[in-house]
Amino acid sequence: MLLFFIVGLLVHFVFFASIFDIYFTSPLVHGMAPQFTPLPPPARRLVLIVADGLRADALYELDEKGNSRAPFIRNIIMHEGSWGISHTRVPTESRPGHVALIAGFYEDVSAVAKGWKENPVEFDSLFNQSKYTWSWGSPDILSMFAKDASGNHVFTYCYDADNEDFGAKDATKLDTWVFDNIKEFFHAARNNQSLFSKLNEDKVVFFLHLLGIDTNGHAHRPTSREYKDNIKLVDKGIKEIVSLLKEFYGNDEKTAFVFTSDHGMTDWGFHGAGHHSETFTPFVAWGAGVKYPQKASDQQFNDELLKGWKLEYWKRQDINQADIAPLMASLIGVPFPLNSVGILPVNYLNNTDVFKAESMYTNAKQILEQFKVKMTQKKEVTLPFLFTPFNLLSDYKQLDILRKVRSFIKQENYDEAVILCMELIHLSLEGLSYYHTYDRFFLGISVLLGFVGWASYVSLLIIKTHSSLTRSVSKEVKVCLENIMII
Ligand SMILES: [Zn+2]
Structure with a gap:
């Protein structure tokens, strides 16, 4: 009986493990040669700003008084750059969102079996392909892209996330920390010759990860004053960083900017699933190599969002989240990340x-x-x-x-x-x-046949045990009756 129980447990364990073998396998392959475009790129450097947990509508819509919460970004849409919605995939979480943005592929599902925080597999990214990347923000996100980068060229500046006080009372601190530190960084660079020359190289990336909006959304919901005020703060911060960079680089017009978010958030302050409040994220690009605003007269979309945002006259160009990686790579002229499945959105290019x-x-x-x-x-x-x-x-x-x-x-x-x-x-x-x-079909059939075989075996065993039991019981009753007769 014990042996039967152990064998049964083992069989079910094998069936359970087979799910991971069939469905949760890594789609990534290694050993590809990097591909270059043999023409000079439009930008020398790129600034990627990700406002974690920012919904597209929360950024684009106007408030009760008809004013924009993000006047600087709105001004960019109308006068300087191109915009649209970046469509993310499930799970709408920070890790897979950033992997799609920076490495160009959708979350490796094998990560389910290995934990989400660490890199389950090695992958190439825009940062790895860059000459230098400097990044500021949450250690959870930044470490993902610094750990596997080859050589010492991806630099991270993180706040101490374990420090309970930091950002606990006021989540906007998470964002002001990032803005303040970049300002200090560029200020210090003026007196640091080696850093100064590195910053003036080509193929340089700056990455700003802003966690305040996500944290405020979880704590107070996206309809709250805190969430909306945090958007204003981010907009103001971006404006300051843009003018700081312009000044630092002497208005050389060689900087490209990308502003987006990793995922949205439901009205209840959650994310992870596939509701459009979670999968619609804002995407605004401007600067070197990016197309200027295009007038549009008859834009058709399945969603009725454009009218509410009063942006129907500026051409909205939607993209998939993984397409952002090849766009950024093309702007600064580095090879597309090797594992990227993104398709270059050529409509965004001013080239x-x-x-x-x-x-x-x-x-x-x-x-x-x-x-x-x-x-x-x-x-x-x-x-x-x-x-x-x-x-x-x-x-x-x-x-x-x-x-x-x-x-x-x-x-x-x-x-x-x-x-x-x-x-x-x-x-x-x-x-x-x-x-x-x-192999999915073959493996699926094998598991199915295996399960049917095991179930049949168990059924037969039960029937056999049961019938031998009834036989022995009836035998006992007969002996008993015979004894009574004798008495
Ligand atoms: Zn979140």
Whole structure:
């Protein structure tokens, strides 16, 4: 009986573990070559500002008096840059949001089995590809991108999150800490020759992680005065940092800015799921290489949000969260993060058609590289006669598309080149998903058959035990009756 119980427990443990083997496997592959765009980039440096937990509508809407909570950002939308909604995926949490933004892929689900805070797998990021990255904010987020960066070129400045007092009473302190520290940093750089020369290099990134809005949202809900006032504070802080950078770099017009958030928040102050209050995040970009505002007359969206925001005359260009990574990489001219599945939003670029076409070509090759590595890996672990390749993207087809793109670029037929690159990207992504879920059907059937087998065995055993029991009981009754007869 004990043996039966142990075997039963073991079987269920195997079934449970199989869920992780089938569904929670890492989609990431390694060993791809970095891809470059052979043209000079528009920006020398990029500032990424992430307001944690900021909902798109909370930023874009007007208050009761018809005023904007973020007048500086609104002014950018109307006069300097491009804007839209960045659509995030579930889980709408800080870690996966930042991974999508900075590394260009959606959360590796295998992290479920390994804890969310630490990097479950190594991955490449924009920061890793940059010459230098300086980042300020919460240690939980900053450490994710500094730990696996190769060499000493990603610098972090974090507040002490374990210090209970810090930001507990007033969460806006989390943001003012970031703004104050950047100001001090640039002030100190003027008297520090080595830091000064580093700051003047190309391919430099500054990352500001602002946790105040998220913390206020959890504590007071997004409809609260605290949440809304925190947006005002962030807007003012950004304005100051932008003018500080302009002054530091002598108005060289070589800085690109990206402002967004990692996820939104429900009216109740939660996030994690897929409601649009959680998945719609603001996205505003401006500066070197970014398109100026475009007038729009007839914008159609499924949501009715535009009218309420009074922004219907400025073209809204929505993107997926992972597309932000290739956009930032393209602006400062670093290779797209190796594991990125983001598609460069060319509509955001203020650049030549040849630059756009070449950048899309780089993007297509970078995603195709992942497809090729994934296919090789799958081929190696599958018996040759059982291997069914992804037919839509054969070796011949890959070469054919790449050759056509090159000749279109040569003929200055850039639009056709971009369309073909998009086709190659979509096929590569489809192929990546094909190989990632390649064994899922086989494993699923095996587990199902295994379970049916085990259930049948247990049922038979129960029936057998039960019938032998009734047989022995009836035998005992017979003996008993015989004894009574004798008496
Ligand atoms: Zn949160």
